[in-house]
Each structure stands twice: as structure tokens, then as C-alpha cells.
Amino acid sequence: MLKIFITGGTLDKEYRQTDGELILSKTHVNEILGQGNCTLETGLEIIMLKDSLFMEEQDRKIILEKCLGCPEKQIVITHGTDTMAETARVLGPVIKDKTVVLVGAMIPFTFRDSDAVFNLGFALAAVQILKPGIYIAMNARIFAWDNVRKNKESGEFEKIRS
Amino acid sequence: MLKIFITGGTLDKEYRQTDGELILSKTHVNEILGQGNCTLETGLEIIMLKDSLFMEEQDRKIILEKCLGCPEKQIVITHGTDTMAETARVLGPVIKDKTVVLVGAMIPFTFRDSDAVFNLGFALAAVQILKPGIYIAMNARIFAWDNVRKNKESGEFEKIRS
Amino acid sequence: MLKIFITGGTLDKEYRQTDGELILSKTHVNEILGQGNCTLETGLEIIMLKDSLFMEEQDRKIILEKCLGCPEKQIVITHGTDTMAETARVLGPVIKDKTVVLVGAMIPFTFRDSDAVFNLGFALAAVQILKPGIYIAMNARIFAWDNVRKNKESGEFEKIRS
Amino acid sequence: MLKIFITGGTLDKEYRQTDGELILSKTHVNEILGQGNCTLETGLEIIMLKDSLFMEEQDRKIILEKCLGCPEKQIVITHGTDTMAETARVLGPVIKDKTVVLVGAMIPFTFRDSDAVFNLGFALAAVQILKPGIYIAMNARIFAWDNVRKNKESGEFEKIRS
Numbered sequence: 162m163l164k165i166f167i168t169g170g171t172l173d174k175e176y177r178q179t180d181g182e183l184i185l186s187k188t189h190v191n192e193i194l195g196q197g198n199c200t201l202e203t204g205l206e207i208i209m210l211k212d213s214l215f216m217e218e219q220d221r222k223i224i225l226e227k228c229l230g231c232p233e234k235q236i237v238i239t240h241g242t243d244t245m246a247e248t249a250r251v252l253g254p255v256i257k258d259k260t261v262v263l264v265g266a267m268i269p270f271t272f273r274d275s276d277a278v279f280n281l282g283f284a285l286a287a288v289q290i291l292k293p294g295i296y297i298a299m300n301a302r303i304f305a306w307d308n309v310r311k312n313k314e315s316g317e318f319e320k321i322r323s
Numbered sequence: 324m325l326k327i328f329i330t331g332g333t334l335d336k337e338y339r340q341t342d343g344e345l346i347l348s349k350t351h352v353n354e355i356l357g358q359g360n361c362t363l364e365t366g367l368e369i370i371m372l373k374d375s376l377f378m379e380e381q382d383r384k385i386i387l388e389k390c391l392g393c394p395e396k397q398i399v400i401t402h403g404t405d406t407m408a409e410t411a412r413v414l415g416p417v418i419k420d421k422t423v424v425l426v427g428a429m430i431p432f433t434f435r436d437s438d439a440v441f442n443l444g445f446a447l448a449a450v451q452i453l454k455p456g457i458y459i460a461m462n463a464r465i466f467a468w469d470n471v472r473k474n475k476e477s478g479e480f481e482k483i484r485s
Numbered sequence: 486m487l488k489i490f491i492t493g494g495t496l497d498k499e500y501r502q503t504d505g506e507l508i509l510s511k512t513h514v515n516e517i518l519g520q521g522n523c524t525l526e527t528g529l530e531i532i533m534l535k536d537s538l539f540m541e542e543q544d545r546k547i548i549l550e551k552c553l554g555c556p557e558k559q560i561v562i563t564h565g566t567d568t569m570a571e572t573a574r575v576l577g578p579v580i581k582d583k584t585v586v587l588v589g590a591m592i593p594f595t596f597r598d599s600d601a602v603f604n605l606g607f608a609l610a611a612v613q614i615l616k617p618g619i620y621i622a623m624n625a626r627i628f629a630w631d632n633v634r635k636n637k638e639s640g641e642f643e644k645i646r647s
Numbered sequence: 648m649l650k651i652f653i654t655g656g657t658l659d660k661e662y663r664q665t666d667g668e669l670i671l672s673k674t675h676v677n678e679i680l681g682q683g684n685c686t687l688e689t690g691l692e693i694i695m696l697k698d699s700l701f702m703e704e705q706d707r708k709i710i711l712e713k714c715l716g717c718p719e720k721q722i723v724i725t726h727g728t729d730t731m732a733e734t735a736r737v738l739g740p741v742i743k744d745k746t747v748v749l750v751g752a753m754i755p756f757t758f759r760d761s762d763a764v765f766n767l768g769f770a771l772a773a774v775q776i777l778k779p780g781i782y783i784a785m786n787a788r789i790f791a792w793d794n795v796r797k798n799k800e801s802g803e804f805e806k807i808r809s
Contacts, residue, residue, distance in 0.1 A: 171667060178753050178802050181657060181698075183669060197441030198429055199463035200479050212667075267360055267664050271758050273597075279359030282444030285463050290452040301361035301447050316664050317362050333505060340591050340640050343495060343536075345507060374505075429502045433596050435759075478502050521765030522753055523787035524803050591684055603683030606768030609787050614776040625685035625771050641686050 162202045163288065164233035165190060168224060168248075169210040170241030172266035172277045185210035189270045190239060193281050201285070204233065213241025213248075213265075221251040228256055235288045236261045239281075242318075245297055246309050253295040253306035261295045262288040262303075267316055324364045325450065326395035327352060330386060330410075331372040332403030334428035334439045347372035351432045352401060355443050363447070366395065375403025375410075375427075383413040390418055397450045398423045401443075404480075407459055408471050415457040415468035423457045424450040424465075429478055486526045487612065488557035489514060492548060492572075493534040494565030496590035496601045509534035513594045514563060517605050525609070528557065537565025537572070537589075545575040552580055559612045560585045563605075566642075569621055570633050577619040577630035585619045586612040586627075591640055648688045649774065650719035651676060654710060654734075655696040656727030658752035658763045671696035675756045676725060679767050687771070690719065699727025699734075699751075707737040714742055721774045722747045725767075728804075731783055732795050739781040739792035747781045748774040748789075753802055 167173065167188045174183040188207055208227055209220060228236055240248055242265040249263055264284035270277035284298040295306035299318040308320050329335065329350045336345040350369055370389055371382060390398055402410055404427040411425055426446035432439035446460040457468035461480040470482050491497070491512045498507040512531055532551055533544060552560055564572060566589045573587055588608035594601035608622040619630035623642040632644050653659070653674045660669040674693055694713055695706060714722055726734055728751040735749055750770035756763035770784040781792035785804040794806050 174667075176754055176758055179799075181660075181669065183667065193441065194463070196436060196438055197445070197463055198438050198461075198479065199441075201463040268662055271760070272662055273757060273759055274358060276358055276360050278440045279355065279361075279444035282441035282463070283359070283448040286445040286448035286460065286465065287452065289465060290449060298448065299360075301356070301359055301363040301444070303448065303451065313665075317360065336505075338592055338596055341637075343498075343507065345505065430500055433598070434500055435595060435597055475503075517765065518787070520760060520762055521769070521787055522762050522785075522803065523765075525787040598682060600682055600684050602764045603679065603685075603768035606765035606787070607683070607772040610769040610772035610784065610789065611776060613789065614773065622772065623684075625680070625683055625687040625768070627772065627775065641684065643686075 162204055162233055163235045163237070163285075164231050165203055165205045166224065166227055166236060166238045167205065167207040167210070168213070168216075168220075168238060168240050170213050170239060170265045171269055172239050172280075173210065174269040175271045183269065185212065188239070189277070190281065193270065193278050196278060197282055199285070211241070213244040216241070216244055216248070221248050224248060225252055225255060228252060228259065228261055234259050234293075237284050237288050238263045240265050242267065242299065242311055245299075246311060249295050249297055249306035249309065256295060258293050260288050260291050260293050262291070262298050263296070264298045324366055324395055325397045325399070325447075326393050327365055327367045328386065328389055328398060328400045329367065329369040329372070330375070330378075330382075330400060330402050332375050332401060332427045333431050334401050334442075335372065336431040337433045345431065347374065350401070351439070352443065355432065355440050358440060359444055361447070373403070375406040378403070378406055378410070383410050386410060387414055387417060390414060390421065390423055396421050396455075399443075399446050399450050400425045402427050404429060404461065404473055407461075408473060411457050411459055411468035411471065418457060420455050422450050422453050422455050424453070424460050425458070426460045486528055486557055487559045487561070487609075488555050489527055489529045490548065490551055490560060490562045491529065491531040491534070492537070492540075492544075492562060492564050494537050494563060494589045495593050496563050496604075497534065498593040499595045507593065509536065512563070513601070514605065517594065517602050520602060521606055523609070535565070537568040540565070540568055540572070545572050548572060549576055549579060552576060552583065552585055558583050558617075561605075561608050561612050562587045564589050566591060566623065566635055569623075570630075570635060573619050573621055573630035573633065580619060582617050584612050584615050584617050586615070586622050587620070588622045648690055648719055649721045649723070649771075650717050651689055651691045652710065652713055652722060652724045653691065653693040653696070654699070654702075654706075654724060654726050656699050656725060656751045657755050658725050658766075659696065660755040661757045669755065671698065674725070675763070676767065679756065679764050682764060683768055685771070697727070699730040702727070702730055702734070707734050710734060711738055711741060714738060714745065714747055720745050720779075723767075723770050723774050724749045726751050728753065728785065728797055732797060735781050735783055735792035735795065742781060744779050746774050746777050746779050748777070749781075749783045750785065
């Protein structure tokens with residue numbers, strides 16, 4: 162079986178009518194799996210619902226523990242894009258026998274033109290095929306955990322060294 | 324570079340207001356790549372725009388020739404789901420040094436609840452990682468060309484033998 | 486209270502995955518009212534679910550009877566656009582003390598770019614304000630029942646005489 | 648001809664990828680009119696793009712001047728919902744020979760489940776039929792300017808006195 166850990170980020174943000182804020186209150190990943198007619202057996206667990214700008218070292222430790230502690234060998238982690246590479250660098254040196262793919266979105270699923278559905282589909286293929294290791298799957302590309310950063314200006318992920 | 328061959332199928336069907344028919348007149352794959360913030364270099368080519376129920380042996384030969392003739396080693400083919408497995412069985416025994424992933428949709432992209440975006444994201448990851456061979460990517464799963472069929476009742480793809 | 490009679494038409498068409506046909510199996514009008522945060526009290530009733538090309542004189546008689554028989558003075562009828570003007574001409578000479586607004590869509594609600602939500606919002610305002618009579622509400626315009634036709638080429642409703 | 652004045656509000660908010668903020672940078676009303684297959688002649692003008700919580704007396708004066716100064720007798724004003732009733736109370740006592748309908752949205756147009764399309768369709772019918780006066784069109788209902796408030800808890804508009 163394949164595990165999907167939810168940690169929050171732009172992907173799951175939704176509009177709160179009372180004050181017009183974008184908030185994290187639940188995950189939409191099950192809805193996305195349904196839209197993709199997913200017949201793959203997946204276990205979904207919300208670890209936290211945080212904007213990744215506000216993630217602290219303690220949060221990344223919890224994510225690491227969860228990855229180490231679960232029986233599944235294939236793990237997708239939804240994560241805010243701003244510090245996704247940072248979390249990958251916490252998991253990378255420690256997890257050796259599992260395939261972990263971090264994925265997120267630049268535009269929340271609740272928006273018409275969101276990249277969330279495309280990205281989650283992409284990550285679910287990647288995690289099933291890639292050999293053990295920690296990866297980031299964004300912009301229809303796969304990045305190794307130790308050679309990736311988010312370009313703050315373009316909003317796109319890129320290799321640090323080619 | 325990665326090649327995307329368009330052959331038609333449900334994925335690209337759209338509504339024609341004049342007579343209420345669902346027709347194939349162009350592809351929406353570029354729109355989907357844009358939605359996914361795809362920074363991967365891809366070449367798109369429309370081979371045909373056919374409902375796969377009306378594909379004939381000659382059509383599958385053309386698709387095979389296109390796959391053999393292009394310089395790219397990674398090829399995604401959008402295809403109607405009804406005879407997708409049949410086309411895979413034409414490509415499978417012949418193409419040996421390329422990774423070819425066939426993908427489609429159960430609901431056209433033009434519908435709100437389409438699986439097209441999820442599926443294309445999934446296929447684009449698969450084609451970049453899988454070793455050479457012919458595959459079908461549907462229902463968030465990857466199938467080898469010689470062990471896959473569409474279950475007509477459920478509309479889902481499944482292995483012929485487990 | 487305001488009555489909404491459903492008769493079918495493009496507005497409610499949805500995709501049937503098993504054979505790729507556009508079919509009428511239920512109405513989406515409640516969903517549209519929810520999307521519009523409608524706090525207006527409305528009663529919804531499905532009279533039939535027909536493509537208006539296949540409506541016969543008997544069907545229009547049933548619609549007329551329903552309009553005459555219900556206690557509400559404000560009635561919205563969802564209807565296929567092809568013979569909407571014809572049904573209006575059956576209702577027009579008979580119903581004198583009620584406001585009846587016929588409305589439909591050129592693209593089904595289930596499509597991303599449907600006009601159904603806009604049109605139903607438009608019709609719901611029209612029926613609350615117009616004086617008794619029979620009207621067609623399409624293309625953001627209101628037409629009297631005895632001076633309206635659908636232009637088959639443009640797909641737009643227009644006056645017969647200006 | 649019919650005038651549509653844009654003043655901002657939730658309706659036109661969109662997601663800015665660089666910082667995840669909801670911002671006002673342009674209007675989507677033309678896109679909505681296109682979706683509604685609107686053949687009505689309309690003139691669109693952006694007066695301002697403000698969250699109505701930040702509108703000041705000076706802003707409402709500008710809106711009033713615009714309504715008085717334009718040649719059109721039918722005016723739709725898109726406006727944030729939080730102080731929509733306040734702006735209506737500035738226009739109400741002064742404008743006597745024009746029909747002015749204020750409309751907005753609880754969820755921005757850029758979200759999948761927005762009420763913007765429904766509401767704008769509703770307002771466009773209302774403005775064409777209502778006799779001169781100032782109105783708010785929300786929740787599929789029409790309110791007179793001097794008997795309407797937004798219920799902060801429910802987010803719905805309601806009469807002050809029944």
C-alpha cells in the first residue's frame with residue numbers, strides 16, 4: 162500500500178467567507194484521488210495543516226518520524242512549496258529504504274486554474290516507480306532532494322547544479 | 324526531449340453548440356501542461372483525432388510508425404480508452420528501446436469533473452522514469468502492455484492475470 | 486413562493502462514461518441555487534427530462550397544465566433551447582395571471598464553460614420582477630413569448646420583429 | 648445601453664502566486680459576460696479596485712458622481728459585500744431617475760464554487776426590469792437600498808425591517 166501524508170501548504174488552502182482569508186482546515190486530496198478514478202490502494206493521514214513558511218524544525222522532525230514509523234515503502238507528502246526543499250533535506254540523509262515524493266501546488270485546489278490535480282497525479286506515478294530515496298515532484302519534473310531549490314522569482318523548482 | 328502524440332479519444336472531446344454533439348476538433352493537452360506549470364521540454368504532435376472505437380489497423384500502424392520514426396526516447400500517447408490496450412499490443416512487440424506511455428480519460432477535459440488533468444500528470448511522470456517498454460497509465464496505476472484490459476462494466480483498467 | 490419546473494434540455498445534460506453519450510438523468514438546478522447562495526424560497530419539480538427536439542405537443546400540454554395547476558404565481562421553467570420558443574407560444578395565449586420565465590443553456594452545466602449558472606441567476610431575477618406574462622430569458626436579455634426565436638446559426642435568441 | 652461599473656470586492660479577487668495573497672488587479676466581469684453568451688450591449692468601466700472594507704467616504708462620492716455623470720439609465724455596480732449597503736445609502740437619496748443595482752460575491756470568481764457568475768446574471772436581469780431606484784441584488788433576492796443589511800454571521804443579506 163501507498164501512504165499519503167498531508168502537511169498543508171497552498172494545495173489545501175480554501176476561502177473562508179467570514180473574513181476573506183485563505184485558510185487550512187481540511188484536505189482535498191481524497192477529492193483529487195476520486196477525480197483521477199484512482200483504484201490504487203492508498204492510506205491518507207493528516208500530520209498537520211501548516212503553511213510551510215511557518216514550519217519549524219520540530220515539524221520536520223515529526224514528518225521524518227512519521228515516514229520512518231509507517232509500514233509503507235512508498236510515501237507521498239503534500240507540502241507547502243516555500244520550504245519543501247528544506248524538509249526534503251531533513252528526510253534525505255536519514256531515510257534509505259523508502260521512496261518519498263514531496264509535492265505541492267502553486268495555486269490552491271479550490272481555484273479553477275489550480276495545478277494541484279496535475280501535480281498529485283504526477284507525484285503518484287513517481288512514487289510508484291522511483292527507486293528508494295527522497296524526491297520533489299513539481300513542474301512536471303522530478304528532483305533529487307540534494308539538488309533542488311524553489312526559484313522565488315519564477316515560482317518554479319530548479320536544480321541547484323546541473 | 325519528451326514527445327506527446329495526440330490521437331484523440333474522450334480526453335479531447337468538446338461540446339459543439341450547434342447540434343449538441345461531442346466532437347474532436349483540437350487538443351487541450353497544451354492547456355493541461357500550462358495548468359501543471361510544466362517546465363519540462365515537450366514536443367506536441369497531433370497524429371489524428373479519433374474516437375478509439377473507430378480506429379482501424381491502419382491507424383495503429385501510423386501510430387507505430389510515428390513512435391519508431393521520432394528521435395525522442397520518451398513518448399506519451401493520448402488515446403481513447405476503448406481500444407487503448409489494443410494499440411498497446413501493436414506497439415509492444417516492436418518498440419524495444421523507447422518508453423511509451425498510453426493515457427486517456429474517462430470524462431473529457433472540458434467537463435468540470437474530468438480525470439484528464441490527473442491522468443496526464445500521472446503519465447508524464449511515468450514516462451520519465453519507467454524503463455523502455457510500452458505501458459498504459461490509467462486509474463493512478465501503471466500496466467504493462469501485455470497484461471492489461473479495460474473492464475467495460477466498471478470503466479477501470481485492470482490486469483488480465485495477477 | 487417561487488416554482489421551478491424542470492423539463493430537461495442541454496442545461497442538465499451529463500456525460501455517461503459507459504458509452505460516452507450526453508444524457509438526461511437528473512437535474513443540477515439545486516446545485517446551481519446552492520452556488521448562488523440563494524436564500525429565496527423555491528419549490529423544485531421535475532416534470533420531465535427531455536431534449537426539447539423530442540418534445541411533442543402532448544409534452545407542452547403537460548407543462549401548461551402544471552403551470553396552471555400550481556399555486557405559485559412566479560414560475561421558472563428550464564427547457565431545451567431548440568423548441569423553447571414553441572413551448573412559450575403554447576403557454577402565452579392561455580396563462581394570464583402568472584409570470585413564467587423559460588430558461589436554458591447552450592452548454593451543459595457539467596462543462597467548465599457552461600452558461601447555465603449565469604442564465605439561471607438571470608431568470609430568477611426576471612421572474613420576481615416582470616409583470617404577469619410568458620417570457621424567454623436567454624443571452625442576458627428578456628423576450629416576450631410572441632416575439633422571439635432562436636437563430637439556428639448563431640445559437641442566440643433574437644426578436645422576430647424589432 | 649447598460650453600464651457596468653467595477654469597484655472591486657471579493658468578486659474580482661485573484662491569487663498572487665508570489666506571496667499567496669488574494670489581490671485585486673483586474674476585473675473578470677467581461678469573462679463572466681462571455682460565459683453567459685451575453686448579447687446585451689454593455690459598457691464596462693473600472694472606477695476602482697478596492698476591498699470595500701477600505702472604502703472611504705471619498706470613494707463613495709466618486710461612485711455617486713460616476714452614476715450621475717454617465718448617460719446610461721441602467722447601471723450595475725460590482726462592489727465588496729461588507730460595505731455594499733453603506734454605498735447604497737449614499738446613492739439612494741440622490742439618484743432618482745436611474746436604476747442602479749449593486750452586486751458582489753461571497754467567493755471570488757477565480758474559485759471553483761464562486762457565486763459570482765450566478766449573482767452577475769441575476770443583477771443584469773434586475774437592472775433591466777426594475778423601476779428607477781437603488782437596489783442590492785444578492786442571495787437571489789432584490790433589496791431596496793433603505794431596507795437592507797449584510798448579516799455578518801451568516802454572510803447573507805437580509806431586510807432590516809420586514
